[in-house]
Structures are given as structure tokens and as C-alpha cells.
Amino acid sequence: MVEAPAPLTWRDLAGIELERLKRGNRSRVKALGELGVAHLGDLLTYYPRRYLDRSREATVGELKVGEDATVLATVERVRAIPGRNRRARVEVQVSDREGARLSCVFFNQPWRAKQLREDMQAVLYGRLEVFRGGLQMTNPVVDLVGDRTGGIFAVYPLSAKASITTWEIADMVGEALRRCDQRGIADPVPPDLLADHDLCGRHEALRLVHGPESFADVTRGRNRLVFDELLRMQVVLVGRKRLRERSGAGIAHEVDAELLEGFRRRLPFALTAAQSRTVEEILADLAQPWPMHRLLQGEVGSGKTVVALMAMLAVVCSGGQAALMAPTEVLAEQHYLGLSELLRSLDGAGVRAAGRAGRLALGDPAMQLELLTGRTRATSRERILGGLASGDIPMVVGTHALISEGVAFESLGLAVVDEQHRFGVEQRAALRAHGAGGGLPDVLVMTATPIPRTAAMTVYGDLDVSRLDELPAGRAGVTTAAVTESLQQPAVWERLRTEVGAGRQAYVVCPLIEESDKVEAAGAEATYEELRAGELAGLSVGLLHGRLPASAREPRMAAFRRGELDVLVATTVIEVGVDVANATVMVILGADRFGIAQLHQLRGRVGRGSQPGWCFLVAENPSPPAQARLQALVDSSDGFELSEVDLDLRGEGTLMDSRQTGRSDLKLASLRRDRDWIPRARRAAESICDAGGPDSLLADEIALLLSDADIDYFDKS
Ligand code: ADP
Ligand code: MG
Secondary structure (H helix, E strand, O other): OOOOOOOEOHHHHHOOEHHHOOOOOHHHHHHHHHOOOOEHHHHHOOOOOEEEEHHHOOOHHHOOOOOEEEEEEEEEEEEEEOOOHHHOEEEEEEEOOOOOEEEEEEEOOOOHHHHOOOOOEEEEEEEEEEEOOEEEEEOOEEEEOOOOOOOEEEEOOOOOOOOOOHHHHHHHHHHHHHHHOOOOEOOOOOHHHHHHOOOOOHHHHHHHHHOOOOHHHHHHHHHHHHHHHHHHHHHHHHHHHHHHHHHOOOOOOOOOHHHHHHHHHHOOOOOOHHHHHHHHHHHHHHHOOOOOEEEEEEOOOOOHHHHHHHHHHHHHHOOOEEEEEOOOHHHHHHHHHHHHHHHHOOOOOOOOOOOOOOOOOOOOOOOOEEEEOOOOOHHHHHHHHHHHHHOOOOEEEEOHHHHOOOOOOOOEEEEEEEEEOOOOHHHHHHHHOOOOOOOOOEEEEEEOOOOOHHHHHHHOOOOEEEEEOOOOOOOOOEEEEEEOOHHHHHHHHHHHHHHHHOOOEEEEEOOOOOOOHHHHHHHHHHHHHHHHHOOOOOOOEEEEOOOOOHHHHHHHHHHHHOOOOOEEEEOHHHHOOOOOOOEEEEEEEOHHHOOHHHHHHHHOOOOOOOOOEEEEEEOOOOOHHHHHHHHHHHHOOOHHHHHHHHHHHHOHHHOOOOOOOOHHHOOOOOOOOOOOHHHHHHHHHHHHHHOOOOOHHHHHHHHHHOOHHHHHHHHHO
């Protein structure tokens, strides 16, 4: 008896060239090469962009002038009209299944004359116009579908010039799938796991996605392939996390719980439940022999500073050093002030629980905190560097200066990185590399950008995540209003004047202008002049924008902080770094130009004290999507909730950056659409990793499909 041949693995498929297909003639292979499809594995994962249901495609008669639409039509006549530069055009006459005519004009695309031929079927996407009495589309997007008949069929993405039709691709995919039938396609996901999630096998999934008979087929096939992509990514992330946990190369800090309790009792406020939970999580991590890698998510005002300080103290009291790194000088200075103030509540506390040689106790005068930024004077810098190298300085706050050349720590035990809005993988790695001798320092990453839980599993999937999802009590909160009618505007300025009259302060944020800083600054200047002469006449108003030199900016911020300015008119430079509890009004002009996260961040600048805050989102004639964003802010003040809305409205573009692990392997999966699948893939990955790691089939697929950078990251993070 002949043994059945083994199913085709992904690596087998990646080794089969397209020429091996009967339908893989030279021109098709070349065109596919231009689309990045080099072998059978690529071809099978070259997924349709959409599906066309021939019976339901609109006819020309159903289209509306002025609207974007899709129509399935047959080419009747093609005419190239020569001309110089932009005047050359190709005119194509098409008709739909009912015989209704439409003309398409392509400017500056002479190759269309060769691409489009009589009797070809094409799907056209474009805006319907009326031109000289006839219906027309200008430069529509074209998908060639060949001469297929039948129900649903796949439309593949084509680059404008690829000389292959979506029909020809379907034809080749069909052949490829048929030729896999004999050996079958290997499936690394065990059957019981598939059953748990009601997923079909991989071979079946590929058939369904490429050649569905119904939209239900598409969903079924797609779910399985999405799961595969997410599973590979999660196996890498969870694997990386487990590796770190097992490496044992960290420092097991001897956390003195009693001592921290003493600190907690001396704080001028009680910790929120979220803060207490987070502190517990961190202290447990610190005591472990592997390096902590935890993300602390909490929006502005949620009280991250005190959490960070408790972690720093725990480390310092057990003999290590702690550093906090912020992305800007202003933020570093603010952290320095905030931490110093909290430390003062320990003064004279006499809580000397530890007191062992070489260790510090709370309230110890040697428990000093230093600030190191690019602005630090040479003499102080020298002293600080000396203290960090000798271990005499236990705690430091700073900017990138902390990871610049010449900075060495005697025994860095904890690095706190305030990323604010960015994901600074590189910087985290650099600071981490500073852990001397005894092991890798623990890392706590703080971010003020709330992101949905499922998104955090992918964007920060190799980190443990703590969420400060509760604001300290005693905040009066912010009332938010969307002001979209000019008649409502006087009430905004009236409210502002009332608040200022009561001794409080206000911000006016100028419209965001993305083209350039310069234009934005000019816009801010104009708004400032206008308001000072009009709505804000008689008040003391300051202007702040990114084009002002620091020497002009700093004194204005300081004056606002001291209460000498009533109103600060500013660009988004205030988003980061201005913290004035007495400010109660935030007017955001051109609010329709901002995203949800940014508006929420700006709003967080007011209502942080005991006085209620006001936030006015001013926008004239907002578009429906902008209207939806503004309404979301009016409806909710919960950053995590808003992040979910944002994901729905905008998609994942904002969350994923190009360095994202496994990004190149995510061909189908979407953080938004497939958010329910993320935790499932996560759990499956955890069970795989905890049962000894991926088997050779899955491990090999990961090595093949995820880029080296994804896997390299192991060493960096
Ligand atoms: P974040 O860094 O998360 O934006 P901060 O740590 O700066 O927030 O805290 C904001 C303000 O709230 C600070 O003035 C801080 O002293 C105060 N605060 C922090 N935690 C609490 C609490 N549990 N109760 C009352 N006030 C708190
Ligand atoms: Mg802060």
C-alpha cells in the first residue's frame, strides 16, 4: 500500500512557483509579480477585495447624479483622443445589462486604451455626472471581471496598471486550489480548538473565500483565516511574554509592604480602587525574579503619578535606583514637580521601617529626586551623572537626556516611561539596556491614551496591562456642549466671561490646520487678535503656539499658571503639558477638525479641580462623521468608552503603526471588525504557549509569514 502523501504545508506552498500552474502563462505570472504574488502561498492569500453579486448590482438607471456608485457594465467602444499633457484622454462607452449607456473619461491614463477592449465586463466605481446631456464618470476606478456568468464572484485588488483581470486571477486561484486537493493543505490548529470556535478547516476556508456560493460562505471562510492571522500574532506576543517571565534575568525586589502602607497613609488623599489594584499588580511584579513589563493606561487626571511613585519608592527602598523618562522637557519638569510634591508629604514622617545599611527609608533626606533634561546646566549635570553612577542619587526624572551617552546607573531597578501618546519601543529598549549588573530593570510604561481592551491585546500584546479606569473622586466634572449654530455662540463667550469674573481661567483652542505649523500659527494669531478686539475685550489674554520660541512660550505659560492671564488662546501645544487646576472653561474652535481622542485629551485640561468645568465644541456645519464625533464627546466622558466609539468610527489606522508586530501578516484581520476574535485568539495562543509552545508546523508558519523584525523584537523589548 502506498502511504498517503503528507498535506501541503505553508512552506511547501511557498516553494511552488506560479509557472507550475497550467494557467500560469508568462504575462500572468509577470503581472502577479507586480502585485507582490510570487508563489502559490502568496496566490492563495491574495484575498478578494470584495464580492460582486451580479443579480444585485445596480444598473445605470438606478444611479443618482452627484453620488458615488458602482455599476457593472460591458465595454462597447474605446476611443483614445490624443493631446498634450493633461488634455490627452481616453473615452470609453459602456452599457449595462439593460442596455443603458454611460460614458467614462480617463484623463492622463493613455494605457486605458489598451486595457479596455470591446465586450469586456468591468465594474466601475465613480461619481455620476451629467456632461453634455449624457451620463458620465470621470476617472472611475475599474475592475475587469472578464466574461463570467453566475452568482457571487470575487473581485481581486488590482493595481491600476497590472495587465491582468480579476477574472484571470480567480481562474488561477481556482486551479491552485484544485491542485491542492490531492494532498490537502496542512492545518496547524487542532480539531478540538476548531470545534470550540466553530471554525472550518483551512483548506475549506480558502475555498470558501475565493469561490463562495453565498455571503455566508464568505463569512465562514473569512473567520477561519482571520483566526489564523490573529493566532500567529498572539503566539508571538504571548511567547515573547512567557520568555521574559521565564528568563529569570530580572531583579526580585524585596518590596516592603509596610513601608509603602506608611506612605499611602500620609498621602493627602485616599487612593482610588483602580489605583490600589494597579499598585498591587505592580508590587507583585516587582517581587518576581523576571523583569516586569507593564503598561499603565490611564487618561489625564486618573492619577498615574502617585502609582508610579509608589513603584519607584518600592524599588528604592530595596536598594535599587528608579528613573522616570518623559517625552518632552515640559512634561519632565511637570513630573518632577508632581513627584517632589508627593515626596514632601513624607517629610519628617519618621517612617524608617527599612533602615538597613545601603537602603533608604521613607522620609530619609537622602531620598532625593533629581531632574535631568537637555536644559540642565553643565555643573548640575556633572553632579547628577556622578550621583547616578555611584548610586547616591536614587531617583531621577528626565527626558531623552537619560539615555544619552555618558549616563550610567549604579543599579537601575525600575524604568518608568511616560509615553503620553506615542509608542516609543526604541526608547523603552534603550532605557532597559541601562540595567547594570544585577539584571534587567523592571519597566512600567505609562500612556494617557485609552485604547480598547482588544486593541491593547494586539498593540501592547506582550505587556501586562493595568487600567486606571476610574477618576479620583471630588472632581466636579465637565459639562460638554456641541455648538454648531452660530446663534449659540454668544452663550459660549458669556459663560467664559462669567467664569473669569468668578476668578477662574479659560482656554481657547484654535482650529487644527494640518498643512503647516506656519499656517496654523498665523491662524492662531488672527483668532487671538479677533477675540481680543471682540468677544474677549477687556480680559487679559495670552497667545501660545508652536512657532513661538521657547523664550516667549515659557513666560506665557508661567503667567497663565500664576493666574495673571485670564484666557490662553492656543493651538494644540496645550494638549501636552499645561496643567492649571483653576482653568474651568475650554472652548475648542473648529472642533470638527479634531479626532475623538484629541478632543477628549483637550477637554481633560479642565474640570480637574473642585470647580465644575465647561467644554464647548464649536463647529460650523460639521459633516455627519464630525457630528458623530462631537456627539460622542457630549454623551460620554469615559476615555475607554470613547476609544471604542473611535475605533468604530475611524477604524484601526490610528492604533496600529507600521512597526506593529505581525502587521505584515494581517491581510484580512481588522482590529475593528474582528474585535471579538482577538481575545479568542489570545486564549488559544496562551493555551498553546503553556502547553509547550507551538508545534513545528505552526512555528514554521510563523517564521515564514511574520517578518524578521517581528521576531527580532524579542531581543529588543
Ligand atoms: P495623570 O498623571 O494620570 O494625568 P496625576 O497623577 O497627575 O494624573 O493626578 C492628577 C491629580 O489628581 C494630581 O493633582 C494628583 O495629586 C491628584 N490625585 C491623584 N490620585 C488621587 C486620588 N486618589 N484622590 C484625589 N486626588 C488624586
Ligand atoms: Mg501626569
